[in-house]
Amino acid sequence: MSGKFSHDDDSVVVIVGSGAGGGTLAHALAKRGINSVVLEAGKRYRMEDIENDEWEMFKKISWLDERITAGPRQLTETFPNLPAWIVKGVGGSTIHWAGVALRFQPHEFRLHSEAGDIAGANLLDWPISYEELEPYYVQAERHMGVTGESTGMPYHQWNNNFKVLAEGAKRVGYQKLRAGPMAINTQAYDDRPQCMQAGFCMQGCRFGAKWSTMYTDIPRAEASGHCEVRPNAMALQIEHDANGRATGVVYADGEGNLQRQKARVVCVAGNSIESPRLLLNSHSSLFPDGLANSSGQVGRNYMTHATACVFGVMPKPVHMHRGTTFAGIISDEARLDRSRGFVGGYTLEVMSLGVPFFAKFMDPSNGGWGRDITSALDKYDHLSGVWICGEDLPMEDNGITLHDTRKDQYGLPVPIVYKGDHPNDEVLRRHGQAQATKCYEAVGAERTFLVPDFPTSHNVGTNRMSARAADGVVNKWGQTHDIDNLFVSDGSQFTTSGAENPTLTIVALALRQAEHIAERMQRREL
Amino acid sequence: MKPDPRATILSRRRFLTLSGQGALLAGGLALSAGAWLPRWALAEPDLASRLLRMGRDIYPHEAIADRYYLEPLQPLLEEQREMIDAGLAALDRRARATHGRDYVAIEDERERVALLREIEDGEFFQSVRNTLVVGLYDNPELWEPHFGYEGSSWEKGGYLNRGFNDLVIDWL
Numbered sequence: 279m280s281g282k283f284s285h286d287d288d289s290v291v292v293i294v295g296s297g298a299g300g301g302t303l304a305h306a307l308a309k310r311g312i313n314s315v316v317l318e319a320g321k322r323y324r325m326e327d328i329e330n331d332e333w334e335m336f337k338k339i340s341w342l343d344e345r346i347t348a349g350p351r352q353l354t355e356t357f358p359n360l361p362a363w364i365v366k367g368v369g370g371s372t373i374h375w376a377g378v379a380l381r382f383q384p385h386e387f388r389l390h391s392e393a394g395d396i397a398g399a400n401l402l403d404w405p406i407s408y409e410e411l412e413p414y415y416v417q418a419e420r421h422m423g424v425t426g427e428s429t430g431m432p433y434h435q436w437n438n439n440f441k442v443l444a445e446g447a448k449r450v451g452y453q454k455l456r457a458g459p460m461a462i463n464t465q466a467y468d469d470r471p472q473c474m475q476a477g478f479c480m481q482g483c484r485f486g487a488k489w490s491t492m493y494t495d496i497p498r499a500e501a502s503g504h505c506e507v508r509p510n511a512m513a514l515q516i517e518h519d520a521n522g523r524a525t526g527v528v529y530a531d532g533e534g535n536l537q538r539q540k541a542r543v544v545c546v547a548g549n550s551i552e553s554p555r556l557l558l559n560s561h562s563s564l565f566p567d568g569l570a571n572s573s574g575q576v577g578r579n580y581m582t583h584a585t586a587c588v589f590g591v592m593p594k595p596v597h598m599h600r601g602t603t604f605a606g607i608i609s610d611e612a613r614l615d616r617s618r619g620f621v622g623g624y625t626l627e628v629m630s631l632g633v634p635f636f637a638k639f640m641d642p643s644n645g646g647w648g649r650d651i652t653s654a655l656d657k658y659d660h661l662s663g664v665w666i667c668g669e670d671l672p673m674e675d676n677g678i679t680l681h682d683t684r685k686d687q688y689g690l691p692v693p694i695v696y697k698g699d700h701p702n703d704e705v706l707r708r709h710g711q712a713q714a715t716k717c718y719e720a721v722g723a724e725r726t727f728l729v730p731d732f733p734t735s736h737n738v739g740t741n742r743m744s745a746r747a748a749d750g751v752v753n754k755w756g757q758t759h760d761i762d763n764l765f766v767s768d769g770s771q772f773t774t775s776g777a778e779n780p781t782l783t784i785v786a787l788a789l790r791q792a793e794h795i796a797e798r799m800q801r802r803e804l
Numbered sequence: 805m806k807p808d809p810r811a812t813i814l815s816r817r818r819f820l821t822l823s824g825q826g827a828l829l830a831g832g833l834a835l836s837a838g839a840w841l842p843r844w845a846l847a848e849p850d851l852a853s854r855l856l857r858m859g860r861d862i863y864p865h866e867a868i869a870d871r872y873y874l875e876p877l878q879p880l881l882e883e884q885r886e887m888i889d890a891g892l893a894a895l896d897r898r899a900r901a902t903h904g905r906d907y908v909a910i911e912d913e914r915e916r917v918a919l920l921r922e923i924e925d926g927e928f929f930q931s932v933r934n935t936l937v938v939g940l941y942d943n944p945e946l947w948e949p950h951f952g953y954e955g956s957s958w959e960k961g962g963y964l965n966r967g968f969n970d971l972v973i974d975w976l
């Protein structure tokens with residue numbers, strides 16, 4: 279049964295967003311008896327809405343409100359209004375994520391200390407260590423059903439796509455090859471069934487074998503009576519009182535009417551474009567540069583991972599579309615080793631696309647047509663693919679700003695999403711492309727080719743954590759340095775990107791934050 | 805999608821009356837008279853031939869029938885007919901200036917492709933290309949027969965027992 283909290287109820291925690299951060303947080307608070315109202319900009323989907331159809335699902339669930347892609351990168355030309363491939367719906371981008379559930383490595387929390395100052399990078403250590411987060415990683419893995427030690431669930435069997443990449447990788451000398459950890463059940467777990475190897479992980483899991491807040495945390499939080507989720511509720515502004523404490527959130531409801539939900543605590547979890555956008559849009563006479571922005575870092579240090587794909591045409595059919603989309607991981611290059619010519623590492627993750635998306639993404643530039651393209655498509659069933667997930671250095675000028683004049687359907691300034699590469703990113707990417715190409719050549723590829731990065735699903739860093747208030751937006755708990763009862767609960771907290779997919783870390787941080795908020799509330803500090 | 809046979813016969817008759825014109829395009833590409841073509845293509849075979857030539861130069865797949873290139877272009881023609889007409893006319897002017905003949909009459913694929921490369925940054929070219937990149941490759945009729953892509957699988961229980969890990973690497 280869904281709780282029904284009045285707009286004037288100022289005892290609730292208001293959470294903006296229902297994905298990995300917000301959905302997890304709402305559920306974890308509910309378990310502690312803490313009431314929350316979740317404002318979700320998107321609608322609610324049912325399992326029957328999930329189809330194995332790339333374009334249909336893209337049109338159905340993607341965040342397609344106007345955004346402007348900017349910066350010296352190919353996406354500015356190829357996807358001028360789609361910088362990010364993320365979801366607008368109850369469950370957020372946990373509907374779309376592919377289930378790769380890697381922990382960050384210990385050194386990645388202190389990359390600045392390890393690497394020193396790097397020209398052009400706004401590098402900073404996280405204010406928490408791996409050791410501090412480790413117990414929450416374990417909790418998160420059990421919570422999400424991650425294959426491996428924490429749950430005892432075995433890793434997936436290697437699918438055809440991974441068999442190909444792994445054989446090449448072994449011949450290149452790589453040893454850290456695993457078909458996990460994945461938050462995709464290999465056995466029934468937590469009232470969800472085992473994976474049927476259907477593919478289409480990024481279109482939403484029709485079976486619910488992949489963890490998503492859409493069908494775990496959100497309905498469970500609602501069933502507790504301690505959480506009310508309001509779909510189609512677009513947060514417009516966080517309000518505050520004369521003392522600078524957050525008092526509530528103004529939002530547009532499904533009919534376009536403005537509503538105001540009062541709050542004891544506000545938690546922002548709208549992903550790394552919308553979260554800083556909301557803080558910036560909440561500027562006031564007291565906070566003319568936006569909320570929680572005394573550091574000037576709100577919206578800055580936008581990171582996406584340094585990425586690219588490599589595909590190989592194999593001598594025989596592979597059928598890469600069969601089985602989980604991201605089926606295997608190679609971690610040999612994830613280490614920190616500056617002898618390679620770059621700082622940070624990268625993970626190689628075997629991936630597949632269906633014919634519709636492969637055709638679209640293989641080369642989306644204006645010149646991406648002709649026999650080069652179609653000769654690869656004619657061999658679609660012979661393809662194997664790998665995605666490079668590399669450390670993306672924070673740069674102060676990469677970030678989210680608000681357009682001066684263009685407004686969206688809610689009357690809010692359209693976000694400009696600016697991103698350029700640090701030279702380190704380029705060296706890392708080229709290294710990854712070369713190594714992945716070697717793997718495919720070693721397994722007998724008849725042809726290999728590079729595929730550029732597509733609109734990114736890994737968006738982090740725009741409200742980063744810092745020990746000092748001058749360096750970032752939130753402290754080690756995700757609490758904003760400036761406003762006691764305002765928290766950030768999504769990937770925008772990340773101080774650095776790591777070489778791992780962000781979701782597991784977002785969930786671990788949200789579980790830890792829920793515990794912290796509950797304790798502080800109990801002590802009447804919030 | 806099954807075409808209405810009656811409409812097809814009528815339209816084909818109209819097409820045949822115009823097909824002398826089609827034959828003149830022989831250097832390029834005659835429409836395949838026996839295939840199920842969309843009505844607009846039968847009504848305007850000249851336009852269809854030109855767009856078909858262009859579509860096949862952009863995404864050449866000899867084994868894919870004409871109608872798969874032509875059907876997805878219908879909404880574009882309905883919405884942006886003027887732009888398409890102007891774009892084709894400009895392409896022909898360019899072709900006549902360099903080769904002394906219309907684009908479709910240029911026999912050498914490399915020469916046609918070179919012409920298209922010159923206009924690939926333009927709205928006309930990219931409209932046709934972007935229409936086809938979805939229209940051609942998001943057509944389930946072509947997925948398995950042409951590309952070996954099996955499409956939706958959940959209703960068949962996924963691939964857990966249908967070959968997700970059946971590959972034996974025996975070519976090394």
